[in-house]
Structure formats: structure tokens, C-alpha cells
Amino acid sequence: MTLTVRDLHVAFETRGGRVNALRGVNLSVAPGETLGIVGESGSGKSVTAQAIMGLIDLPGRIEAGSITWNGKSLLEGDGYGTSVWGREISMIFQDPMTSLNPLMTIGAQICEVLTQHLGMTAEQARERAVDLLAAVGISGPRRRVDQYPHEFSGGMRQRAMIAMSIACNPKVLIADEPTTALDVTVQAQILDLLAELQSGLGLAIILITHDLGTVAGLCQRVAVMYSGRIVESQSVDAIFERPQHPYTQGLLRSTPRLDEPATRLLSIEGTPPSLMQADDGCAFRKRCPIAADACKEMPPLVTEGAVQIACHFPGRPAWQARQAG
Amino acid sequence: MTLPPTLSVENLTVSYPVRAGTFWRPPTFLTAVDEVTFAIAPGETLGLVGESGSGKTTVGRAVMRRVNTSAGRIFFRGEEITQMEGEPLRKLRARMQLVLQDPYTSLNPRMRIADIVAEPLLVHGRVKNTSEARDHVRALLDLVGMPADAHLRYPHSFSGGQRQRVGIARALALEPDLIVADEPVSALDVSVQAQVVNLLQDIQQRMGLSYLFIAHDLSVVRHISHRIAIMYAGRIVEIAPRERVFAAPVHPYTKTLLSAVPIPDPKIQRTRKRLIPLGEPVDLANPPPGCRFQTRCAFATDQCRVTSPPLLERSKGHVAACWNF
Numbered sequence: 162m163t164l165t166v167r168d169l170h171v172a173f174e175t176r177g178g179r180v181n182a183l184r185g186v187n188l189s190v191a192p193g194e195t196l197g198i199v200g201e202s203g204s205g206k207s208v209t210a211q212a213i214m215g216l217i218d219l220p221g222r223i224e225a226g227s228i229t230w231n232g233k234s235l236l237e238g239d240g241y242g243t244s245v246w247g248r249e250i251s252m253i254f255q256d257p258m259t260s261l262n263p264l265m266t267i268g269a270q271i272c273e274v275l276t277q278h279l280g281m282t283a284e285q286a287r288e289r290a291v292d293l294l295a296a297v298g299i300s301g302p303r304r305r306v307d308q309y310p311h312e313f314s315g316g317m318r319q320r321a322m323i324a325m326s327i328a329c330n331p332k333v334l335i336a337d338e339p340t341t342a343l344d345v346t347v348q349a350q351i352l353d354l355l356a357e358l359q360s361g362l363g364l365a366i367i368l369i370t371h372d373l374g375t376v377a378g379l380c381q382r383v384a385v386m387y388s389g390r391i392v393e394s395q396s397v398d399a400i401f402e403r404p405q406h407p408y409t410q411g412l413l414r415s416t417p418r419l420d421e422p423a424t425r426l427l428s429i430e431g432t433p434p435s436l437m438q439a440d441d442g443c444a445f446r447k448r449c450p451i452a453a454d455a456c457k458e459m460p461p462l463v464t465e466g467a468v469q470i471a472c473h474f475p476g477r478p479a480w481q482a483r484q485a486g
Numbered sequence: 487m488t489l490p491p492t493l494s495v496e497n498l499t500v501s502y503p504v505r506a507g508t509f510w511r512p513p514t515f516l517t518a519v520d521e522v523t524f525a526i527a528p529g530e531t532l533g534l535v536g537e538s539g540s541g542k543t544t545v546g547r548a549v550m551r552r553v554n555t556s557a558g559r560i561f562f563r564g565e566e567i568t569q570m571e572g573e574p575l576r577k578l579r580a581r582m583q584l585v586l587q588d589p590y591t592s593l594n595p596r597m598r599i600a601d602i603v604a605e606p607l608l609v610h611g612r613v614k615n616t617s618e619a620r621d622h623v624r625a626l627l628d629l630v631g632m633p634a635d636a637h638l639r640y641p642h643s644f645s646g647g648q649r650q651r652v653g654i655a656r657a658l659a660l661e662p663d664l665i666v667a668d669e670p671v672s673a674l675d676v677s678v679q680a681q682v683v684n685l686l687q688d689i690q691q692r693m694g695l696s697y698l699f700i701a702h703d704l705s706v707v708r709h710i711s712h713r714i715a716i717m718y719a720g721r722i723v724e725i726a727p728r729e730r731v732f733a734a735p736v737h738p739y740t741k742t743l744l745s746a747v748p749i750p751d752p753k754i755q756r757t758r759k760r761l762i763p764l765g766e767p768v769d770l771a772n773p774p775p776g777c778r779f780q781t782r783c784a785f786a787t788d789q790c791r792v793t794s795p796p797l798l799e800r801s802k803g804h805v806a807a808c809w810n811f
Binding site: 202317345346348349353372377397398412415425427430 | 703
């Protein structure tokens with residue numbers, strides 16, 4: 162039961178030119194595993210999720226690569242994808258307000274999933290919807306099931322979205338910035354819920370986020386994306402202790418931490434390159450303090466044991482040790 | 487000689503009408519800000535932190551005189567401005583400027599960068615046309631670290647971080663005494679966030695202006711603020727010098743908030759004890775009696791449910807509003 166993505170390329174043809182959103186993404190998730198995909202805006206983390214869910218639509222196109230579930234391709238037009246999406250692999254989105262239909266009760270929206278995908282009768286679906294709401298920690302589910310999204314708080318709406326996404330007993334749950342729109346105290350509760358579901362249902366979770374703090378608590382493995390590629394993938398402990406790629410190192414040192422003295426914040430100079438400019442070199446080299454001539458050539462993603470890294474100088478410290486003051 | 491505070495606010499209250507009255511029914515109001523008191527010294531940064539709906543943005547808008555206050559008084563450099571109107575208000579507005587959250591929507595896409603930055607100078611009659619302001623605009627763009635050719639380009643050709651720099655240059659054009667920055671880095675990527683926070687700090691050191699820095703992210707606020715005020719449901723629950731907030735928080739809400747902020751370190755994050763607020767967020771149209779946090783507080787007593795706690799001094803410069811701590 163593994164989900165495997167190999168050498169995935171996605172491009173969008175826009176009026177301004179061709180945007181190469183994904184340029185060779187490789188990843189896999191095993192049952193019960195939580196994979197964090199971390200990256201800044203435009204790094205391709207959401208496009209990766211959309212591609213896995215079959216949501217890439219014109220002007221976007223999957224140009225090359227494969228996505229397989231249990232060894233079978235999701236991209237062939239034989240209907241295998243449609244039988245998996247929404248059932249064995251499901252997704253929750255960032256903004257629970259815009260992903261719920263404001264004109265339907267929460268219960269009706271969950272029941273729709275159950276009757277469509279599992280062929281339940283209306284009564285069965287309603288009972289199951291109540292159970293699901295209880296399972297995601299919504300108190301008074303019998304009353305709540307008949308309420309509309311506007312009667313739910315932001316955190317409760319996200320809980321309802323999660324209830325809907327686990328309705329068909331998925332094996333893989335893709336969560337695209339599930340807590341970004343929520344307050345910190347609510348965010349903590351939603352992350353706890355995801356952790357509970359993961360251990361309770363044996364779910365594999367792909368957590369997509371820009372926030373390293375979110376990743377630290379929930380994930381076992383972390384993949385860091387930059388400009389349409391995975392630049393580093395390691396176990397969560399290793400990535401925070403021994404980041405190999407200069408970008409990962411830079412991201413970690415620029416993330417403000419509550420448990421360290423409030424010194425001047427450190428940043429990575431410059432901005433990510435435009436995805437329209439085709440470039441054969443390492444995308445990070447213009448911001449990288451240790452870039453050399455070799456970096457004009459794209460470093461391949463090299464696997465060594467549990468570590469994957471795409472850098473000509475892996476493990477070399479790119480920045481001076483953090484200074485106080 | 488001591489200078490008066492750049493901004494001071496006494497018992498500021500702002501109510502919005504949520505339902506118009508009729509002949510039989512009086513109008514209903516929502517009190518977004520309830521008796522808020524604070525002061526900002528020259529050259530000081532006050533961080534104003536709260537979750538969505540806490541009233542932090544309304545405080546910012548009220549001190550800029552963009553919404554009408556229902557009660558309380560606002561002083562700018564010792565002069566009362568609560569009811570100021572007409573020409574004096576226009577003049578006042580030149581001395582307090584706003585930096586907004588979203589650099590994608592706060593810059594007019596049809597205006598060149600030079601015109602955007604020169605606009606406040608034109609509006610306030612400092613220059614007659616854009617070309618007269620050219621040198622000033624160039625100096626400002628240079629100050630915020632924009633490339634030399636930026637002034638003739640349009641906002642779309644810049645990244646989020648650079649656009650925010652333009653927003654800051656525009657705010658600085660009239661050399662204000664106070665900048666209200668409402669979530670100025672929330673829409674930016676981590677590695678760029680640090681650049682903008684550092685820029686704001688450098689500018690403060692050079693020009694000696696004051697900031698009211700409104701944000702929900704404690705780990706960012708901590709880096710830029712001299713003092714931090716925590717808001718909950720329209721009231722300030724605690725104000726303290728920044729390190730006191732983190733070392734010795736008094737109010738249960740402050741503690742809850744601090745414990746919920748994720749720390750980017752898996753070892754710490756996995757074992758951290760978190761305080762989870764009870765129940766559901768407060769309905770501002772129908773707030774509970776007594777302390778606003780009592781419905782969510784694990785320590786609430788009968789006194790908390792009846793009488794609202796006053797802000798009392800706990801140590802030098804550290805005030806908190808709680809009966810139990």
C-alpha cells in the first residue's frame with residue numbers, strides 16, 4: 162500500500178509563458194507514515210498534492226513522470242484513478258470556509274460522500290456522519306450534523322472537513338496547509354487530531370506546509386522543496402539536527418523560535434527564481450553562500466540510506482554558526 | 487525634559503453596529519475593542535498580539551482615526567486627537583502611516599513604483615508633481631533596499647517581499663512619527679519575513695520613529711517589539727516588556743497562546759505540554775460577563791464569572807488582568 166511519485170514534471174502554459182511548476186519530483190509514503198512536504202510559495206508543494214489527486218487541469222499538464230498506488234498507475238485513463246481518488250487517497254484543503262458549501266448542512270455534505278462513494282442509504286449515511294463528527298472531536302454531533310458551515314467556528318469547520326476526508330476509510334490523507342488559516346491555539350488542536358487519526362486508523366499522511374514548527378511535531382519524514390524539486394528528504398530528527406542542503410540550513414536559521422533568545426533575525430538574501438526561466442543549474446545557487454561553478458549543472462537527487470539530497474556539496478555548512486547579539 | 491508618548495490610548499472602546507434598529511427594536515452593537523489602554527514611547531515598538539477577532543486590527547484603525555471611537559481618548563504626542571476633524575486631521579495623518587498585510591492588494595497595479603511612493607508627497611502638497619519628488623523617491627527606495635531601476639517598474643514585476651518594501655517606502659515618505667503595521671509579514675515566506683522585520687528595525691534605529699506592530703505570530707513579534715500587549719476578545723489581558731512575556735507570563739490566555747506556538751525542533755515539540763483552551767471561541771456579539779476568558783479558562787472562579795479583572799501591575803512595566811494569578 163504505497164504511494165509512489167517518480168520524476169514528476171508539471172507545467173502550466175500561461176499567457177506570460179510556460180511555468181515549470183514541478184521539475185522532477187520523487188517521493189513515496191508507506192502506511193502509517195507521516196511525510197511533511199515543506200517549501201515556500203511557488204516551490205511546487207501544492208501542485209504535487211494536486212497532481213497526486215488528479216486535480217491538475219488545463220492550462221496545467223503532467224508532462225512526464227508517474228504516480229502509482231499499489232504499483233498501478235493513477236494517470237492512465239482506465240478509471241483506476243477515479244476509483245482511488247476520494248476513497249483510498251483523500252485530501253483536506255487550507256481554507257475550510259471556501260471548501261465547504263455554505264448552502265448545505267454539514268451533515269448533508271458528509272452524507273453526499275458516503276452515498277456517492279460507498280453506496281450507503283440515506284439513514285446509514287446519516288448515522289455514519291454523526292459517528293464521524295464525534296470521531297473528529299465535535300461535541301453534540303447529533304445537533305451539529307444539521308447545522309450549516311456558518312454556524313461552525315474555523316477550527317470546527319476544519320474538523321468537519323477532516324471528518325469528510327476520512328469518511329471512506331482512506332489509506333492516505335493529503336493535508337494541504339490544513340492549519341494555516343487557523344489561530345495558533347486551534348492549530349495545535351487540529352494537529353493533535355491528525356496525529357490521533359494517524360495512529361488510530363493507521364493512515365499515511367502527507368502534510369504540506371510552509372511552517373517548520375508544524376512539521377516538527379507531527380511528521381516522521383520531511384521533504385524540502387525548492388523551485389519545483391525536492392532538494393532534501395530525511396527523517397525529521399535528522400533534518401532539524403543535521404540539515405544537509407544549504408537551503409534547508411537557511412530555512413532553519415531564518416525560522417524564529419520562541420525558545421531561543423530574541424536576537425536579530427537571520428534571512429536568506431534574495432528571492433526564489435522565477436519558474437518561467439528555464440535553467441539547467443541548481444535553482445538555489447543565486448542565494449547560496451557556497452555556490453561554485455559546479456552548481457551551474459543540476460545536482461541529481463542522490464539517495465544514501467534514508468537520506469536523499471540534491472546538492473553538489475551536501476552537508477557542508479553554508480552559513481556561519483548562529484551568533485548571539 | 488521627557489517627551490510625551492508618541493501615542494497613548496485611554497479606555498478606547500469601538501463598537502460596530504451589526505443590526506440596524508427599527509422603531510421597536512434598538513440597534514445591536516458588537517464591541518470589537520473594549521476599554522483598551524496603552525502607550526507607545528518615541529522610538530519604541532509595541533507588539534499587539536491576538537487571534538482573529540481579538541480586535542487588534544480595530545485598535546490600529548481607531549488610533550489612525552479610520553474608525554470612530556465609541557468611548558475613550560486617543561493622544562498623539564500629547565495632543566488629544568479623539569475628535570479631531572478637517573484640516574488638523576489631514577495634517578495629523580501625514581504623521582502616522584499604515585503598512586498593510588497583503589503587498590499584493592495594497593499596491594495599485596496600474597501605478598509605477600515611483601508614483602506609488604510619491605503619492606503621499608503629492609497628496610500632502612509636499613511636491614507639485616512626481617518628477618519633483620524623484621530624488622526623494624529614489625532615496626526612499628534605496629533606503630528600503632529596492633534595486634536602482636525599480637522606480638519605473640510596476641508592482642507585478644516584484645516579489646511579495648519587495649512589494650512590502652515598497653509599502654514601507656510609501657509609509658516613510660512623509661517621515662511619520664508612528665507607523666501602524668498590521669500583520670506586515672504574515673503573507674511573506676519565512677526566509678523573506680526576516681528581511682522585512684530587520685528592515686523595519688534598521689529604519690527605526692535610523693529615524694527614531696515608533697511602531698504599533700500588529701500580528702498574530704508571537705515568534706515574529708518577539709523579535710521586533712520592545713513591549714508586547716496580548717489581546718483577547720476586545721480586551722488587553724497583559725502588557726509586558728518582551729522578555730517578561732515569555733519568561734514570566736501571568737494571564738492564563740497568554741500562557742495558552744505561548745504553549746500553542748510550535749517550536750521547530752522535533753525533540754522539544756513532541757514532549758511539550760500544551761494548554762488547550764476549553765470550549766468554543768467567544769461570541770463577541772454576546773460576550774460572557776466578567777472576564778472575557780472565563781468560559782475557556784481552566785482556573786475560572788465565581789469572581790471571574792461576575793466581575794471583570796482590572797489590569798494591575800505585577801512588576802515594573804508588566805500589567806495583567808486576572809483575579810487568580
